[in-house]
Amino acid sequence: xxxxxxxxxxxxxxxxxxxxxxxxxxxxxxxxxxxxxxxxxxxxxxxxxxxxxxxxxxxxxxxxxxxxxxxxxxxxxxxxxxxxxxxxxxxxxxxxxxxxxxxxxxxxxxxxxxxxxxxxxxxxxxxxxxxxxxxxxxxxxxxxxxxxxxxxxxxxxxxxxxxxxxxxxxxxxxxxxxxxxxxxxxxxxxxxxxxxx
Amino acid sequence: xxxxxxxxxxxxxxxxxxxxxxxxxxxxxxxxxxxxxxxxxxxxxxxxxxxxxxxxxxxxxxxxxxxxxxxxxxxxxxxxxxxxxxxxxxxxxxxxxxxxxxxxxxxxxxxxxxxxxxxxxxxxxxxxxxxxxxxxxxxxxxxxxxxxxxxxxxxxxxxxxxxxxxxxxxxxxxxxxxxxxxxxxxxxxxxxxxxxxxxxxxxxxxxxxxxxxxxxxxxxxxxxxxxxxxxxxxxxxxxxxxxxxxxxxxxxxxxxxxxxxxxxxxxxxxxxxxxxxxxxxxxxxxxxxxxxxxxxxxxxxxxxxxxxxxxxxxxxxxxxxxxxxxxxxxxxxxxxxxxxxxxxxxxxxxxxxxxxxxxxxxxxxxxxxxxxxxxxxxxxxxxxxxxxxxxxxxxxxxxxxxxxxxxxxxxxxxxxxxxxxxxxxxxxxxxxxxxxxxxxxxxxxxxxxxxxxxxxxxxxxxxxxxxxxxxxxxxxxxxxxxxxxxxxxxxxxxxxxxxxxxxxxxxxxxxxxxxxxxxxxxxxxxxxxxxxxxxxxxxxxxxxxxxxxxxxxxxxxxxxxxxxxxxxxxxxxxxxxxxxxxxxxxxxxxxxxxxxxxxxxxxxxxxxxxxxxxxxxxxxxxxxxxxxxxxxxxxxxxxxxxxxxxxxxxxxxxxxx
Numbered sequence: 001x002x003x004x005x006x007x008x009x010x011x012x013x014x015x016x017x018x019x020x021x022x023x024x025x026x027x028x029x030x031x032x033x034x035x036x037x038x039x040x041x042x043x044x045x046x047x048x049x050x051x052x053x054x055x056x057x058x059x060x061x062x063x064x065x066x067x068x069x070x071x072x073x074x075x076x077x078x079x080x081x082x083x084x085x086x087x088x089x090x091x092x093x094x095x096x097x098x099x100x101x102x103x104x105x106x107x108x109x110x111x112x113x114x115x116x117x118x119x120x121x122x123x124x125x126x127x128x129x130x131x132x133x134x135x136x137x138x139x140x141x142x143x144x145x146x147x148x149x150x151x152x153x154x155x156x157x158x159x160x161x162x163x164x165x166x167x168x169x170x171x172x173x174x175x176x177x178x179x180x181x182x183x184x185x186x187x188x189x190x191x192x193x194x195x196x197x
Numbered sequence: 198x199x200x201x202x203x204x205x206x207x208x209x210x211x212x213x214x215x216x217x218x219x220x221x222x223x224x225x226x227x228x229x230x231x232x233x234x235x236x237x238x239x240x241x242x243x244x245x246x247x248x249x250x251x252x253x254x255x256x257x258x259x260x261x262x263x264x265x266x267x268x269x270x271x272x273x274x275x276x277x278x279x280x281x282x283x284x285x286x287x288x289x290x291x292x293x294x295x296x297x298x299x300x301x302x303x304x305x306x307x308x309x310x311x312x313x314x315x316x317x318x319x320x321x322x323x324x325x326x327x328x329x330x331x332x333x334x335x336x337x338x339x340x341x342x343x344x345x346x347x348x349x350x351x352x353x354x355x356x357x358x359x360x361x362x363x364x365x366x367x368x369x370x371x372x373x374x375x376x377x378x379x380x381x382x383x384x385x386x387x388x389x390x391x392x393x394x395x396x397x398x399x400x401x402x403x404x405x406x407x408x409x410x411x412x413x414x415x416x417x418x419x420x421x422x423x424x425x426x427x428x429x430x431x432x433x434x435x436x437x438x439x440x441x442x443x444x445x446x447x448x449x450x451x452x453x454x455x456x457x458x459x460x461x462x463x464x465x466x467x468x469x470x471x472x473x474x475x476x477x478x479x480x481x482x483x484x485x486x487x488x489x490x491x492x493x494x495x496x497x498x499x500x501x502x503x504x505x506x507x508x509x510x511x512x513x514x515x516x517x518x519x520x521x522x523x524x525x526x527x528x529x530x531x532x533x534x535x536x537x538x539x540x541x542x543x544x545x546x547x548x549x550x551x552x553x554x555x556x557x558x559x560x561x562x563x564x565x566x567x568x569x570x571x572x573x574x575x576x577x578x579x580x581x582x583x584x585x586x587x588x589x590x591x592x593x594x595x596x597x598x599x600x601x602x603x604x605x606x607x608x609x610x611x612x613x614x615x616x617x618x619x620x621x622x623x624x625x626x627x628x629x630x631x632x633x634x635x636x637x638x639x640x641x642x643x644x645x646x647x648x649x650x651x652x653x654x655x656x657x658x659x660x661x662x663x664x665x666x667x668x669x670x671x672x673x674x675x676x677x678x679x680x681x682x683x684x685x686x687x688x689x690x691x692x693x694x695x696x697x698x699x700x701x702x703x704x705x706x707x708x709x710x711x712x713x714x715x716x717x718x719x720x721x722x723x724x725x726x727x728x729x730x731x732x733x734x735x736x737x738x739x740x741x742x743x744x745x746x747x748x749x750x751x752x753x754x755x756x757x758x759x760x761x762x763x764x765x766x767x768x769x770x771x772x773x774x775x776x777x778x779x780x781x782x783x784x785x786x787x788x789x790x791x792x793x794x795x796x797x798x799x800x801x802x803x804x805x806x807x808x809x810x811x812x813x814x815x816x817x818x819x820x821x822x823x824x825x826x827x828x829x830x831x832x833x834x835x836x837x838x839x840x841x842x843x844x845x846x847x848x849x850x851x852x853x854x
């Protein structure tokens with residue numbers, strides 16, 4: 001079987017992908033914006049690769065009303081491993097420039113998509129955990145009410161509107177996926193119509 | 198017959214109609230279309246902050262312009278149990294004086310700090326009229342940051358006016374009195390020999406810290422108001438004075454005898470030189486200097502014992518007297534610094550003096566004798582001109598920066614607009630009633646914002662719904678952007694709105710407003726930076742409660758083992774670190790105020806229980822949905838009781854079985 005070497009353009013794109021992976025370590029990946037009548041200025045949780053940022057202290061102060069556990073970076077193993085994972089992705093992207101095989105890129109792309117799916121499941125799991133695992137002695141108990149933030153998009157949780165969207169880092173990671181997809185499209189010549197013999 | 202009757206009737210109707218139309222209207226309704234000029238929609242901001250003195254309330258109120266909405270009353274010279282001012286242990290030293298703790302005063306004038314003669318939004322100063330002091334209010338926190346007392350003074354009225362870079366804030370004595378460094382036990386009718394005037398120059402540092410640099414001693418007169426020169430006249434200060442008759446009784450008559458009193462021109466740069474060259478005498482006095490520390494959330498009061506005094510009669514080129522008709526009150530300098538407007542409160546004209554002419558008169562010694570050793574300038578030599586027939590009883594003048602001056606008239610109850618150069622009267626509007634001071638934003642600076650004029654009236658009468666013998670005080674906003682002044686809004690005020698200043702909202706809103714204190718920077722000696730640090734410590738009869746508050750509980754909230762005879766100090770730290778989450782604290786029966794504690798702050802309430810029993814305490818500022826649950830109990834046992842000192846939150850549960 002013949003191995004296809006990828007083009008210089010694709011190599012350049014791989015370099016960009018590597019830079020984006022590294023860059024995503026320094027900016028927040030995801031944000032959950034909260035709005036309430038008492039918070040016209042809004043509150044925001046910023047999820048970085050290695051920590052929770054934003055108005056986490058204020059949100060923790062409010063959590064006890066509904067019995068939600070407080071958020072602490074050290075309670076999430078993800079924040080210790082994610083920087084290595086993204087670093088690893090950056091290294092692989094660089095390595096692919098030298099390997100230069102389109103099949104290798106395809107494998108990496110598929111692995112990356114798998115990672116994204118797993119990450120989304122993990123994020124959902126934590127959201128579910130925090131939204132449902134409530135202190136039975138909480139001051140405010142609304143029967144049947146859970147406080148699970150949306151995986152992505154908008155949801156009303158009592159007086160708070162929660163809006164969960166990617167932040168800068170999230171968009172950088174999205175760009176990585178799209179760029180990898182573009183390389184595959186290009187290298188497998190999916191742009192050109194198959195010749196009819 | 199019938200025809201004749203009809204004719205007579207018609208004549209009566211016509212004549213009475215004529216009379217009715219001749220009678221001036223007395224309601225002075227704003228044109229209906231002007232209402233929207235004062236309308237600031239809900240959630241929208243005003244264009245200007247208006248810092249209005251509270252007069253005899255001793256406080257400073259903050260309004261929005263043009264809406265006239267009250268935002269805040271800042272406690273300055275009077276106690277305010279609502280905010281714990283003068284009640285909490287931390288704030289008590291702010292009201293300390295050489296006379297001890299003084300719980301009330303009379304704040305007459307406000308003055309915003311300036312840089313290059315323009316309002317800069319850093320601080321606002323206020324004067325205490327009764328026990329002479331100057332306060333500095335920080336406009337990042339809207340809190341009184343410093344108060345300095347003035348020795349050798351009685352009735353600090355011509356204050357707290359400042360120089361164009363806030364180098365100095367001045368004070369003058371309204372009541373001349375025997376100096377604190379002389380024997381004060383003299384007959385009152387020896388005023389001429391024994392009573393002296395002192396004007397004070399208080400240096401203002403980079404961070405606003407005040408220091409009494411020097412005083413100038415003058416013959417005994419009443420100093421009334423003052424303003425600094427600016428631009429070309431920077432380096433000079435002008436003080437109006439009356440009672441040059443030196444009366445000590447029935448001033449109403451006896452201080453109104455002379456045709457002219459004075460505006461005293463002070464060359465303060467010259468005074469600085471004399472101070473440097475050792476011409477000042479060090480005098481022994483006693484005055485308090487109180488400072489608020491934002492890190493310890495505590496005030497300190499220091500008693501100082503010395504002041505440097507320069508003698509105006511001896512050092513001839515510091516002070517000059519400019520004759521000014523009939524007991525001058527206002528003494529206002531136009532934005533260019535060239536014109537000085539005197540307002541003889543019993544005069545029917547307004548004299549305007551020229552700084553250039555004054556300099557020329559001094560240079561060429563155009564003097565007309567001396568007053569108590571101070572050279573008197575010839576009236577004509579310093580005069581730019583007089584505004585003829587402006588009204589009755591001129592008091593105060595501010596400027597719009599477009600060459601116009603606006604003067605208030607107490608007796609004829611009106612504001613008159615006139616041209617500074619030509620001295621022609623341009624427009625007049627009635628006020629309701631008897632206006633005192635007026636304010637144009639930046640109106641006494643180099644750069645006025647001549648859009649609104651606010652008249653602060655002395656008499657209210659029928660302007661609002663009646664409230665018994667004691668009525669609301671009243672201010673009125675006029676639109677002065679056009680040729681004619683137009684009444685836009687009446688608004689009631691707290692205390693007596695004596696004088697006010699205003700600044701563009703953005704200048705103060707964007708000056709780095711503090712939203713809350715960082716708990717990490719809290720250096721209060723009794724801070725508890727978390728619930729783990731909450732505790733109760735007894736030493737003898739003194740019990741210190743290191744208490745925390747956070748939505749929605751105190752820690753501790755159950756305290757036992759307090760005994761009759763104990764003095765309990767509740768040091769409450771607000772652990773919140775978010776905007777607009779104050780907590781309050783009050784305990785039943787305390788002969789004290791409440792505490793209002795801002796996020797990150799610590800405040801202390803002293804309580805001496807006077808009976809045995811259970812005393813509830815609670816949060817007084819509606820802080821959260823569970824505010825009403827934010828409460829606790831203190832058990833007070835008899836003296837000598839064996840109940841151990843215990844404290845807890847959430848763990849003191851009923852005994853089971």
